[in-house]
Amino acid sequence: MAQRESNRVMVGAMMLVVGGLLGAGVALLYAPQSGEKTRRDLNRYGKKLRRKGRDAVEAVEEFSEHVTDMAESVGERAADILERGKDMAYGAKKGLLKAIEEGESRLEKQRNRLMKMIG
Template structure:
């Protein structure tokens, strides 16, 4: 019946799992505890999230930097190859022009 509405078993399971996680988080925050304990838990969780976010940001910056470096190297290689090809083309053209001038003379 759920399949008819466009819900797969996977999406239902993920929804159930996310609901459980949110419920557990709310239970921790709303459970009868002293204010100090609740604030300490919130602070610890916030610090953990901050550390993980900083770690992910650092990794992302490193990957981006590495990718940019590789792209710059590739660009320089291609630029060098194109420059060589253009120079070779000019030399070949100049040789042909000089051959034609010699034949006309």
């Protein structure tokens, strides 16, 4: 769930950056300068955009790997905790049953004593 939300945030951020760069490119097209200079500028911006895009993709992949590793670690810990909980519950159940049996045994002994006293 958290991974989906973080992916949405990253996609939104990337769309914002790409939209800004595209807007800058359109603004350059309408700027009052020569076509050759505009094409050169667009070429530079395109190269920058590709470089930033690669960097952004690498950052998203790295972030995704970290989130995946963290999720796996949390899952493993949860499984360990669950297993410990099962063991503890089994031990508590066993102890409780033993206490009940001892209580029944003591009650039976007391009942027998009372029966002897009463006659």
